[in-house]
Amino acid sequence: xxxxxxxxxxxxxxxxPARRPRRRPGRPALSPRAVPYVLILPGxxxxxxxxxxxxxxxVVMSFHKVGLRQIKAVNPAPAEFVGVDNYTQIFGSDLFWSxxxxxxxFAVVTVALTLALGTLVGLxxxxxxxxxxxxxxxxxxxxxxxxxxxxxxxxxxxFDSDAGVVNWTLNLLPDGLSNLLFGQADWSGHxxxxxxxxxxxxxxxxxxxxxxxxxxxxVLAGLKSIPGELYEAAKMDGSxxxxxxxxxxxxxxxxxxxxxxxxxxxxxxxxFTQLYLLAGGTVNRDAFNLSLWSYAEAFSSPPxxxxxxxxxxxxxxxxxxxxxVYVRQIVKTEDDIR
Amino acid sequence: MSPLTRRRLGRAALNAAGVAVFLFAVFPVYWMVATxxxxxxxxxxxxxxxxPSPPSLDHxxxxxxxxxxxxxxxxxxxxxxxxxxxxVVLGAVFALLAATAVARFRFxxxxxxxxxxxxxxxxxxxxxxxxxxxxVKRLGLYDQLLGLIVINxxxxxxxxxxxxxxxxxxxxxxxxxxxxxxxxxxFTTFWRVLFPLVAPGLVATSIFAFITTWNEFVYALTLxxxxxxxxxxxxxxxxxxxxxxxxGGIMAASTLMTIPVLVFFLLVQRRMVSxxxxxxxxx
Numbered sequence: 055x056x057x058x059x060x061x062x063x064x065x066x067x068x069x070x071p072a073r074r075p076r077r078r079p080g081r082p083a084l085s086p087r088a089v090p091y092v093l094i095l096p097g098x099x100x101x102x103x104x105x106x107x108x109x110x111x112x113v114v115m116s117f118h119k120v121g122l123r124q125i126k127a128v129n130p131a132p133a134e135f136v137g138v139d140n141y142t143q144i145f146g147s148d149l150f151w152s153x154x155x156x157x158x159x160f161a162v163v164t165v166a167l168t169l170a171l172g173t174l175v176g177l178x179x180x181x182x183x184x185x186x187x188x189x190x191x192x193x194x195x196x197x198x199x200x201x202x203x204x205x206x207x208x209x210x211x212x213f214d215s216d217a218g219v220v221n222w223t224l225n226l227l228p229d230g231l232s233n234l235l236f237g238q239a240d241w242s243g244h245x246x247x248x249x250x251x252x253x254x255x256x257x258x259x260x261x262x263x264x265x266x267x268x269x270x271x272x273v274l275a276g277l278k279s280i281p282g283e284l285y286e287a288a289k290m291d292g293s294x295x296x297x298x299x300x301x302x303x304x305x306x307x308x309x310x311x312x313x314x315x316x317x318x319x320x321x322x323x324x325x326f327t328q329l330y331l332l333a334g335g336t337v338n339r340d341a342f343n344l345s346l347w348s349y350a351e352a353f354s355s356p357p358x359x360x361x362x363x364x365x366x367x368x369x370x371x372x373x374x375x376x377x378x379v380y381v382r383q384i385v386k387t388e389d390d391i392r
Numbered sequence: 393m394s395p396l397t398r399r400r401l402g403r404a405a406l407n408a409a410g411v412a413v414f415l416f417a418v419f420p421v422y423w424m425v426a427t428x429x430x431x432x433x434x435x436x437x438x439x440x441x442x443x444p445s446p447p448s449l450d451h452x453x454x455x456x457x458x459x460x461x462x463x464x465x466x467x468x469x470x471x472x473x474x475x476x477x478x479x480v481v482l483g484a485v486f487a488l489l490a491a492t493a494v495a496r497f498r499f500x501x502x503x504x505x506x507x508x509x510x511x512x513x514x515x516x517x518x519x520x521x522x523x524x525x526x527x528v529k530r531l532g533l534y535d536q537l538l539g540l541i542v543i544n545x546x547x548x549x550x551x552x553x554x555x556x557x558x559x560x561x562x563x564x565x566x567x568x569x570x571x572x573x574x575x576x577x578x579f580t581t582f583w584r585v586l587f588p589l590v591a592p593g594l595v596a597t598s599i600f601a602f603i604t605t606w607n608e609f610v611y612a613l614t615l616x617x618x619x620x621x622x623x624x625x626x627x628x629x630x631x632x633x634x635x636x637x638x639x640g641g642i643m644a645a646s647t648l649m650t651i652p653v654l655v656f657f658l659l660v661q662r663r664m665v666s667x668x669x670x671x672x673x674x675x
Contacts, residue, residue, distance in 0.1 A: 089578070090497035097490035097549060104524070104546025105512045109524035118489040124524055166429060175413050178406065184411050192658070193414035196421045203608040203625040203648040211427065211639055219423065222440050242438060263420065271661070282410050293484045324516040327609040331629070345518040351520045353614060366519035377514040384510060 062210035088248040094220060107369075111202045116140055116367045120359035133360070149339060149347060157343040157369075160254060161322040168318055169311075172269020180277045181272060194267035202264070204329035213246040218244075247332060249343045257332055269314055274327040276310040277303070309387060316380035323373055400587040421650070428452065428643040435639050451640035455648070461619045461630040465645055472649075475537055475623055476605040477614075479544035479600045486545070487552035488594060492586070494553070495560035496568075509550045517547050518610055528615055535618045543611055548601040555600065559593025560586070596660045603653050624649045 061238045084092065117140070118133035175194070179187050200208070213220050220242040224232065229239035238244075246252045280303065290382050326345045333341045336350035344365060352362025427435055428451055430444040455465040494502055524543060534540030561585060571581045609625040616622060628649070631642035 084578075089497075090493040090502070093493035093497075097486040097553060098505070099547055100486055100546055101508070101512060105515065105520065105550070108520045108523035108527065109512075109515060111527070112519060114527075115523060120526070124527055130530075143655075154593065178409055178413065181406055186407055186669065190410045190414050191661075193418040195661060196654060197417040199603075199654040200424075200650055201625065201646075201653055203607070203609055203628050204650050207628060207642055207646055209422045211643070212420060212423065214639075217436050217639075219440065222438065263417070268418065314535060320514060320516075325520050326395055328627070330610075334632075345516065349518070349521065349610070352525075359526065363522045366522060366525040367401060367537040370515055372521045373516055374511070374514055377399050379540050381507065381510050381514070385507065 090319065092323055112363050112370075116364035117362050118360045120357075120363070122356055125357070125359065129288055132172065136360065140361045143361060144368065147301070149342060153339060153344050153347045155340045155364075156254065157318075157323060158312050158347075160258065160325065160343060161319055164258050164265075164322045164325075165315065166259065168265045168269055168322075169314065172266040172314075173264060173271055173273050175266060175270035176273025176277065176282055179274045187241075191271065194270060197263055198267035200264060202327040203289065203331065204259050204265050206328040207330075209256055209259045209263075210247070210332055212312055213256050215243050215245045218246075247334070250338070253332060253338075257328055260332070265318065265321065269318070271309060276307045280306050303361075309383075312383055313380070316377060319376055320373060323376070324369065344372075399571050415473070424643050424650070425647050427639055428647045430640065432640055451644035454640050455644050458625055460641070460645070461622070463620055463622075463627075465627070465648065466622060468624045469648065471537060471621060472606055472623040472625075475540050475544065476602050478541045479548065479605045480602045482541070483545045483548050483601050484554055484594060484598050486549055487556050487597065488587075490553045491556035491560045492582070495557045496565070509554050513550045513554070521610060521614060524611070525614055529580075533615075535616055535621060537616075537621055539615055540612060540623070541614070544601075544605040544608060545612075547608070548604050551604075552597050552601055556590075556593060556597045559590050559597070562593075563589045599656045599660045603656060606649075606653060 088144050094210065115133070117135060117137060119136045119139075120133050123131040124133050175190075179190060182190065212218055221244050224236075224241040224244075227235075232241075246256055284306075285298065288302055293301070293344045324345045325343065326349070329341070329343060329346055330336075330349075333346070336342075336346065336354055339350075342350065348362045348365035348369065350362075351358045351365065399469060417572040426443055429447040429449070429552070430441065431450060434441045434444060457464065459465055459467070490505075493499070494506060527533050528539045528543070533540070533542070567589070568581050569586050571585045576584065608623075610624045612623045616626065628642060628645055631638045631645065
């Protein structure tokens with residue numbers, strides 16, 4: 055209950071208590087139509103300066119030679135225009151094909167494994183009792199929350215050649231079985247990070263471990279949003295468990311899955327932190343993916359920023375092509391956008 | 393088998409699977425913490441020592457007193473906190489204003505702005521590293537935490553606006569209209585009515601931005617050369633030596649770095665999922 059009188063509210067002008075916009079002395083009135091523009095302006099400026107302009111700069115740099123002389127603080131030399139030289143150099147390089155292979159294969163394998171494991175765990179969580187479900191959710195939260203740097207470090211430690219738990223566990227296997235499966239019985243001192251294939255194996259493990267919780271919790275949220283009546287009706291009609299899953303659960307979860315697939319592809323396509331740390335920086339060129347290669351060209355000496363930018367352009371174009379589908383999907387499903 | 397036994401067996405199998413998932417998720421984290429508290433002779437061994445016996449505080453103490461790369465871990469924790477908090481506070485202001493605009497007003501470029509937000513989120517941050525590096529150098533912000541703060545605001549803003557707008561939209565418009573009719577000005581309505589109701593959403597969004605900034609690695613690695621200004625993720629690298637790695641120290645530091653994130657995660661877990669897949673999950 056407010057006890058303010060009309061007079062107090064409307065100021066001295068008793069005839070118009072709800073007059074809008076209320077003018078304050080010494081301040082020009084903001085027209086109501088201008089308000090949203092004023093509100094988005096700061097954010098828009100930040101996005102323009104820190105994301106759009108660099109995006110444009112990246113494309114410009116990819117057509118130039120930008121080295122030490124161009125980036126020094128005092129008197130930088132102007133960048134030298136080289137046309138599509140950087141691009142011809144990329145596509146002609148063996149590193150392009152090995153980096154592209156590493157990027158794509160890693161993304162495909164990791165996304166598939168993450169989604170499969172995440173969905174299974176999501177379904178499991180849905181069927182567990184409330185206490186058990188909370189217990190497992192808190193557990194997987196620990197994996198999800200581990201920062202990427204710590205993830206890489208922990209998995210490097212688990213797979214350490216001398217004192218790692220994994221080699222210790224593999225040594226527990228009966229020699230015959232170990233020989234049959236892996237062709238070796240003694241795992242003491244077995245290195246995991248010298249060979250690109252085994253390095254990527256550990257990387258896949260680390261990334262799947264850290265990202266399946268998000269999928270699981272999202273799938274669980276999706277499952278909970280499906281009305282129980284649908285399942286009751288299906289049961290009454292004599293539908294079996296598999297049939298119900300295929301005909302009710304899967305179609306209703308489809309929108310969730312498409313978002314999860316695209317988000318996972320984006321995250322796994324450009325993986326940098328974990329790869330950088332597991333591969334020990336930029337020494338192992340065979341292990342490069344596109345982002346690590348771009349980084350290596352631009353920031354090892356001598357820096358080739360133009361070449362690095364061109365690789366970044368290639369990576370961005372591939373990602374935007376993939377995510378175009380996702381953007382369209384969101385624009386279609388969210389009626390709120392229009 | 394009677395139906396009852398079958399159901400019991402089924403339940404037991406499900407619970408066993410739950411425990412297996414729990415162990416798979418928790419073991420690496422547990423191993424990190426356990427290693428942090430083990431004395432060196434229990435770390436560098438080929439036998440399996442399930443838990444530190446007895447636990448030792450040597451590594452934790454060492455990272456604080458002797459430190460890494462010439463500075464106590466304390467310094468890096470402070471740098472990280474400073475960068476993340478500043479970026480979050482700045483970002484929250486910009487995000488709240490923009491989110492209010494798109495959730496409360498219909499204006500001409502609204503759709504374009506929303507689509508722009510979506511698209512810039514798809515651009516990999518790693519790709520913008522090179523142009524942003526040259527920009528930072530030109531502006532004289534290289535080796536300054538300020539440069540890192542500004543860049544993290546940019547990196548987290550599109551997602552923050554995107555997430556926050558659903559929270560603003562969830563506040564009934566009638567409340568603001570009521571305040572409006574009672575004679576509250578535009579600013580008062582925003583500050584006294586909308587803001588308190590959006591605050592939980594703002595907290596969730598900010599925590600998400602905090603975690604992103606706290607974990608950010610590649611910009612901190614490239615834009616800072618002065619070891620005293622390193623953030624935690626970059627400092628962690630320094631435990632990895634040429635010949636041997638100080639596993640006890642690095643695990644102690646990793647644990648210290650993970651604790652705040654874990655606490656925040658448990659606080660906002662539900663909201664984060666709804667923010668990330670907003671629009672896809674519909675009841």
